[in-house]
Amino acid sequence: MKLQIEKSVYGGAGLAHEPEGKALLVPFTLPGELVEVQLVEQKKTSDEVLLSQVLTASKDRVKPTCSHFGECGGCQYQHAEYSAQVKIKSSILQQTLERAALMALPNIESHIGPPWGYRNRMRLRIEELDGTPRVGYNRRGTNEFLAIRECPIAAPILWRAAQSLLQVSAQTPSVARWLINAVEVEFFTTGDEKKLQMTLFVRKDQPGLAAFCEHLKQVIPELAGAGTSLLKLTGPQRQVQKPRPLESWGATGLSYRAADEDYWISRGGFFQVNRFLVDELVRIVAADRNGQLAWDLYAGVGLFSRALGKKFQQVVAVETVGADLINSFEGPGKRAVEATTVDFLRHAVIQRERPQLIVMDPPRAGVGADVCSFLTRISAPEIVYVSCDPTTLARDLKMLVDAGYKLKELHLVDLFPQTFHLETVVVLRK
Numbered sequence: 034m035k036l037q038i039e040k041s042v043y044g045g046a047g048l049a050h051e052p053e054g055k056a057l058l059v060p061f062t063l064p065g066e067l068v069e070v071q072l073v074e075q076k077k078t079s080d081e082v083l084l085s086q087v088l089t090a091s092k093d094r095v096k097p098t099c100s101h102f103g104e105c106g107g108c109q110y111q112h113a114e115y116s117a118q119v120k121i122k123s124s125i126l127q128q129t130l131e132r133a134a135l136m137a138l139p140n141i142e143s144h145i146g147p148p149w150g151y152r153n154r155m156r157l158r159i160e161e162l163d164g165t166p167r168v169g170y171n172r173r174g175t176n177e178f179l180a181i182r183e184c185p186i187a188a189p190i191l192w193r194a195a196q197s198l199l200q201v202s203a204q205t206p207s208v209a210r211w212l213i214n215a216v217e218v219e220f221f222t223t224g225d226e227k228k229l230q231m232t233l234f235v236r237k238d239q240p241g242l243a244a245f246c247e248h249l250k251q252v253i254p255e256l257a258g259a260g261t262s263l264l265k266l267t268g269p270q271r272q273v274q275k276p277r278p279l280e281s282w283g284a285t286g287l288s289y290r291a292a293d294e295d296y297w298i299s300r301g302g303f304f305q306v307n308r309f310l311v312d313e314l315v316r317i318v319a320a321d322r323n324g325q326l327a328w329d330l331y332a333g334v335g336l337f338s339r340a341l342g343k344k345f346q347q348v349v350a351v352e353t354v355g356a357d358l359i360n361s362f363e364g365p366g367k368r369a370v371e372a373t374t375v376d377f378l379r380h381a382v383i384q385r386e387r388p389q390l391i392v393m394d395p396p397r398a399g400v401g402a403d404v405c406s407f408l409t410r411i412s413a414p415e416i417v418y419v420s421c422d423p424t425t426l427a428r429d430l431k432m433l434v435d436a437g438y439k440l441k442e443l444h445l446v447d448l449f450p451q452t453f454h455l456e457t458v459v460v461l462r463k
């Protein structure tokens with residue numbers, strides 16, 4: 034069947050319509066392309082199809098850089114020239130907000146960095162193939178293991194570390210026996226690639242991490258610390274339990290330099306994943322804002338709190354996983370609170386607290402109705418909302434706009450080139 038691709042939609046696929054009007058999503062296509070597709074499965078709302086041939090290619094189509102593109106579940110846009118990827122994300126953001134009846138939107142300002150080698154964190158599966166451990170990702174749309182030979186969106190040291198892991202295991206039988214128990218490995222590096230942390234997710238507790246790391250450090254001297262975590266894999270979802278930390282070797286975290294500050298990030302702790310755009314993100318959020326009191330909700334290790342602390346007399350940082358934040362965000366005018374945002378706001382409403390600025394950077398689920406309801410009661414003059422999911426962002430913004438906030442700035446910060454993921458910063462004012 035021949036189809037004309039109308040536009041790209043969130044998730045990475047192109048949207049087309051069958052002659053009878055049924056919508057179809059065609060992965061790895063671009064707006065305006067004429068394509069030939071093969072029906073895989075008929076479904077109620079949108080049939081599943083496979084791209085068999087591009088008949089008329091978009092001028093933005095390029096040869097994918099990675100040999101695993103298409104098979105691997107990680108990237109969706111390597112077939113598009115980078116500036117076209119940004120345009121596609123910008124139009125998806127605009128349409129998602131408009132669909133939520135958010136009108137009179139400000140122009141979307143795009144912020145970009147180098148589109149390759151940007152990830153400071155990489156998590157790989159480990160599987161034994163023909164008696165040899167291999168590393169890989171999930172095959173696209175499945176839980177099947179796909180062994181990989183490269184990952185060009187990751188900082189080079191991360192892939193070098195993964196190769197070193199396999200090399201050490203190939204050369205040392207005792208290491209190979211030890212590694213067989215590991216199901217996943219995560220590497221995290223500083224922005225300058227000088228230090229590296231490793232977490233091995235294992236099926237069962239087993240001693241020997243220190244010996245293993247001493248071998249590995251000879252090949253990858255940047256390794257500063259490592260740990261094992263117990264991961265229970267059962268059922269189709271693979272991971273059903275929160276990993277439980279077991280052994281530790283070397284440093285327990287990394288000191289990460291960003292936005293003129295040093296942040297301590299404990300092994301496994303959250304930090305923004307794009308090593309080239311952290312400073313820009315902080316600059317957009319803090320901008321030239323200043324005043325008496327600011328709140329940083331969903332604060333992580335205090336990335337925005339520290340920048341705000343230079344301009345506001347008081348900053349309150351709120352985070353559920355608060356250990357790193359509490360240890361580092363201290364001193365006059367700085368308060369770290371280990372709590373959920375909703376609990377913090379409930380208390381703040383009773384105390385009648387009202388900051389000049391609220392920054393919030395929630396996980397993908399967004400802030401939700403309860404938080405929006407407290408925010409409208411607190412009625413801070415300015416809110417800066419940092420979001421990694423345009424759908425939940427649109428839902429939350431609608432509630433805030435209905436309560437009297439106006440959208441003043443829209444920034445697309447492309448933290449995840451080659452993938453469909455979309456980071457937005459929205460400035461709202463009363």
Ligand SMILES: C[S@@+](CC[C@H](N)C(=O)[O-])C[C@H]1O[C@@H](n2cnc3c(N)ncnc32)[C@H](O)[C@@H]1O
Pocket residue numbers: 303304305330331332333334335336337351352353354372373374375394395396
């Ligand atoms: C997207 S990260 C942002 C972190 C930080 N703003 C940064 O840029 O590094 C979201 C953070 O929210 C925290 N979090 C998740 N649910 C929360 C909740 N209900 N209340 C407060 N913090 C929460 C997570 O632990 C995580 O650190």
